[in-house]
Amino acid sequence: MINFQYVRANDVADAVRHIATDPTAKFIAGGTNLIDLMKDDVERPSRLIDISRLPLNTVEETTDGGLRIGALVPNSDLAYHPLVQSRYPLLTSAILAGASQQLRNMASTGGNLLQRTRCAYFYDTATPCNKRTPGSGCSAINGLNRIHAILGTSEACIATHPSDMCVALAALDATVHVTGPDGERTIMFADFHRLPGDTPQRDTNLRPNEIITAIALPAPRFVTNYSYLKIRDRLSYAFALVSIAAALELEGGTIADARLALGGVAHKPWRDTGAEAALRGQPANQATFTRAADLLLRDAKGFEHNAFKIDLARRGIARTLTQAANGTPQSQADKKVR
Amino acid sequence: MARTSTAARPSKQTIPTQDKISIALTVNNVERTLQVSPWTTLLDALRDHLELTGTKKGCDHGQCGACTVLVEGRRIISCLTLAVMKDGAKVTTIEGLAANGALHPLQQAFIDHDAFQCGYCTPGQICSAAGLLAEGKAKTVNEIRELMSGNICRCGAYPNIVAAIQQAMGQTGEKS
Numbered sequence: 001m002i003n004f005q006y007v008r009a010n011d012v013a014d015a016v017r018h019i020a021t022d023p024t025a026k027f028i029a030g031g032t033n034l035i036d037l038m039k040d041d042v043e044r045p046s047r048l049i050d051i052s053r054l055p056l057n058t059v060e061e062t063t064d065g066g067l068r069i070g071a072l073v074p075n076s077d078l079a080y081h082p083l084v085q086s087r088y089p090l091l092t093s094a095i096l097a098g099a100s101q102q103l104r105n106m107a108s109t110g111g112n113l114l115q116r117t118r119c120a121y122f123y124d125t126a127t128p129c130n131k132r133t134p135g136s137g138c139s140a141i142n143g144l145n146r147i148h149a150i151l152g153t154s155e156a157c158i159a160t161h162p163s164d165m166c167v168a169l170a171a172l173d174a175t176v177h178v179t180g181p182d183g184e185r186t187i188m189f190a191d192f193h194r195l196p197g198d199t200p201q202r203d204t205n206l207r208p209n210e211i212i213t214a215i216a217l218p219a220p221r222f223v224t225n226y227s228y229l230k231i232r233d234r235l236s237y238a239f240a241l242v243s244i245a246a247a248l249e250l251e252g253g254t255i256a257d258a259r260l261a262l263g264g265v266a267h268k269p270w271r272d273t274g275a276e277a278a279l280r281g282q283p284a285n286q287a288t289f290t291r292a293a294d295l296l297l298r299d300a301k302g303f304e305h306n307a308f309k310i311d312l313a314r315r316g317i318a319r320t321l322t323q324a325a326n327g328t329p330q331s332q333a334d335k336k337v338r
Numbered sequence: 339m340a341r342t343s344t345a346a347r348p349s350k351q352t353i354p355t356q357d358k359i360s361i362a363l364t365v366n367n368v369e370r371t372l373q374v375s376p377w378t379t380l381l382d383a384l385r386d387h388l389e390l391t392g393t394k395k396g397c398d399h400g401q402c403g404a405c406t407v408l409v410e411g412r413r414i415i416s417c418l419t420l421a422v423m424k425d426g427a428k429v430t431t432i433e434g435l436a437a438n439g440a441l442h443p444l445q446q447a448f449i450d451h452d453a454f455q456c457g458y459c460t461p462g463q464i465c466s467a468a469g470l471l472a473e474g475k476a477k478t479v480n481e482i483r484e485l486m487s488g489n490i491c492r493c494g495a496y497p498n499i500v501a502a503i504q505q506a507m508g509q510t511g512e513k514s
Binding site: 001002003004005006028031032035036038039040048050052080099100101102103105106235236237331332333334335 | 356359375376377379398399400403406412413414415418419420422423466469470473475478480481483484485487488489
């Protein structure tokens with residue numbers, strides 16, 4: 001790890017002041033991804049601003065019946081929070097599908113949104129990577145791209161966003177609260193992460209010197225008919241090849257409303273409102289689920305080693321929607337997919 | 339957070355070395371003061387500064403769990419933790435689990451069940467299991483396996499590790 005300066009922020013305003021003074025400074029909270037990237041020389045901050053002691057670690061009910069989750073709430077605390085378990089079980093399930101308990105104990109809510117791709121070429125400073133060094137080229141497009149994206153890719157980058165938690169947050173219409181030099185603003189979750197386009201170095205639409213302070217969830221829905229299915233190369237502690245968050249509101253056997261988002265397939269959590277619209281008003285059966293999957297995957301594009309993901313996603317979507325419709329969500333401990 | 343490039347700093351540029359920072363840690367119930375650089379990990383502080391070499395450096399990238407210790411009673415990965423960020427914290431390592439000359443129930447259970455071969459992952463396994471017991475979320479074998487998945491055992495002693503943890507859960511239950 002290279003040398004860097006260290007400073008501890010006293011409050012949010014202090015943190016924003018510190019980051020604005022140094023264009024190569026970074027915030028650090030849990031550090032689970034940043035420290036790793038620094039050890040590999042991928043991230044080279046001149047200064048770390050420690051925000052881990054800021055008072056952003058509470059989960060509070062909001063007046064509209066939703067929740068406001070402080071940006072520093074550890075992933076494990078969020079997953080096991082009684083209000084999250086009872087009102088947003090899809091979020092609990094997605095969080096518990098990711099990383100390990102040690103890492104979830106460290107990783108912050110805000111940091112989870114800001115983790116970088118696990119593309120091996122992004123980590124390998126000996127290879128070109130447009131995300132790490134803009135304009136240097138993409139090693140993955142014609143390289144070992146088994147884990148890479150099938151949706152929303154560009155000629156510059158086919159990396160995926162690695163988070164499980166964010167897939168559930170996308171499905172649940174979360175909003176991201178940020179503070180910057182110009183004050184506070186709120187970003188819809190769908191607008192927070194970016195597709196790579198020709199600027200894959202930018203993962204998110206955070207502006208310079210902004211800090212995430214909270215994630216807000218609207219009043220709970222989808223408490224009964226939901227599931228988060230994560231498909232990966234080993235049963236635990238691995239990033240998703242494909243993951244699916246599905247949530248339904250049923251009236252009899254008919255789908256009144258639906259949420260459908262995927263992880264492991266794109267540069268951002270991939271929610272498709274068109275596929276959700278195709279589910280609405282339809283009978284909750286295999287034909288409906290397959291049609292929605294086909295619609296979601298209509299523009300999917302495989303590369304040399306990851307084309308299998310398209311069929312995996314198609315079957316996974318149908319399976320997860322079936323689990324949701326049956327009210328039998330995927331268990332993250334019992335690995336059997338039913 | 340909002341930085342647009344990961345390699346913003348030219349590779350040859352040097353940052354003036356920050357003076358070492360004085361931090362206090364209560365390690366295994368003993369208050370220790372040490373001088374660390376900002377980039378010193380908690381793992382290196384324990385092993386190199388405090389000579390507590392029970393905690394192991396496996397991958398040094400948070401992927402193996404060998405460096406697991408307890409901070410304020412919660413299991414964390416010490417190789418991805420900056421020591422300076424834990425100033426004032428209470429840290430428990432494998433050296434601090436035994437009390438009053440008696441092995442911790444997990445240590446005894448690992449011996450009883452032969453829950454290791456080479457032993458390199460064992461301090462991390464036991465500290466992780468101690469965190470698991472404190473959390474109280476794992477009740478079934480599947481839940482133990484899932485919530486211990488952050489600790490890799492290259493020798494493959496997993497069935498015996500699970501059995502050892504089950505034994506310790508029983509002992510803990512009887513005492514409480």
